Amino acid sequence: MSKRILVGTRKGTFAVTNDGSGWQAKLIGHAGVGVNFVAKDPNTGRLWALLGHGHWGAKLSVSDDDGASWADLPTQISYPEGAKFIAQDMFEDPDSDYGVGWKVSTKPATLLKNWIIGFGPDGAVYVGTIPGGLFVSRDNGGSWALNLPLWNHESRGGDLFAGEGNGETKWFGTPASEGVFAPGIHSIVTDPRDANSVMVAVSSAGVVASFDGGESWASRNKGMSMDHQPDAEAEWGHDPHYIERCPGDPDHIWQQNHVGVFYSSDNAATWTKVSAPDDGVHFGFPCATDDSDGRTAWLVPGKSDMQRVTVDGALFVARTEDGGQSWAQLRNGLPQDAWDVVYxxxxxxxxxxxxxxxxxxxxxxxxxxxxxxxTVSNNLPPVYSVRFG
Amino acid sequence: MIDVVLTRHLFAFFPALEGQQICVEAATVAEAVAALEAMAPGIAHYLIDETGRLRPHVNAFIGNAMIRDRRRLTDPLAPGDKLSILQSLSGG
Known part of the structure; x- marks a missing residue:
């Protein structure tokens, strides 16, 4: 088994390999630093680590020698001057019967978190950030541009560079945003068939897609439902936790959502809910697709949004091979007295x-x-990301 | 000249600065950060965000007094001042 696993943790980047004598996890960089995500660019072989320093801000770190050494990217991601977003914050309100009110305000955008990186078939590198930015580099990280059509999208209040916009956002915040309640892009789905196709998922907004290289964007939430808004099938307000495309069967996309598991076999034009609560498949955060069979996917379910622990205190992975019509609970070798939560x-x-x-x-x-x-290790720091590469 | 004292934490990322006596020409804290950036490219991004604000968990002192303008770093510096840039603590 020559596969390497790159693991981002709260305290550094680890590489996990197996030379035939068992899996070993080794720290390969960023000791003591929060590593939100680590991945290898399939186009260049460059390793990318998305760092969150407690004091020193969000950084991109790269390795061009397969992890032997790392360096901050000389050009870090920055929001352009004048970038703003509409924020909604709860505040203590003595005039309210409930003691709290919602304050809608327009805030300057500064980089809070580099959350996810994606790679296009044309060599484009995409980074999803908090607050809600999609940054694109077409020169391997030499320069970055905030995608303005998505940033200025009407669902976020329109063009706030030009004025006050429409004053309303459909993109709510995520608690993952480093202490500030701001929206975040946590999933980037490119298409091996079409470099102009880019899809992102946003917590408490939904899936948004562009098919013209990022010039225009539209929601991609048909068939979705939710239980946290009065209109269960509203265009916005959905809470995808993660989406992933099957690379070898690209019309097939999986979504682990706050309110269940959804599957699309038509490039996210429509979604079908495939939760199976009786099999423990409903709530969770990650999902993973097969290399070639779009109907196959893996999840690590959790027990409801109220608890966010393992289902019945035992760890299992759920796998479907028929597009979510049936699920197998895979427990062989996993601890059955465990409370793991998987991001x-x-x-x-x-x-x-x-x-x-x-x-x-x-x-x-x-x-x-x-x-x-x-079990490779019981003693790593809290794990933020796992990717082969 | 302004004497700059940096938290040792920053030397993990900018090892060339460790052990050096850091002196810059600057009339404000913002100018001092710019001078540091010229000396150690990338360090400004560790201290301030893209709007020029001091990061929330970074503190700066002139002598023993915390700077007042964290947003634009306009606090004046006089020759001979000591500027300390340290990490803030929240206890523990």
């Missing part, structure tokens, strides 16, 4: 190997599509 970027599949890490610092790997598991 949205911390599950991955490649070539039949599946890996995931949890906030309790556990890392598990399967080399047989999830049928059996081994």
């Amino acid at each position: 949205r970027h911390a599950l991955a599949q490649r070539g039949g190997a599946v890996a995931f890490g949890s906030t309790t610092g556990n890392l598990y790997v399967s080399t047989d599509r999830g049928d059996s598991w081994v």
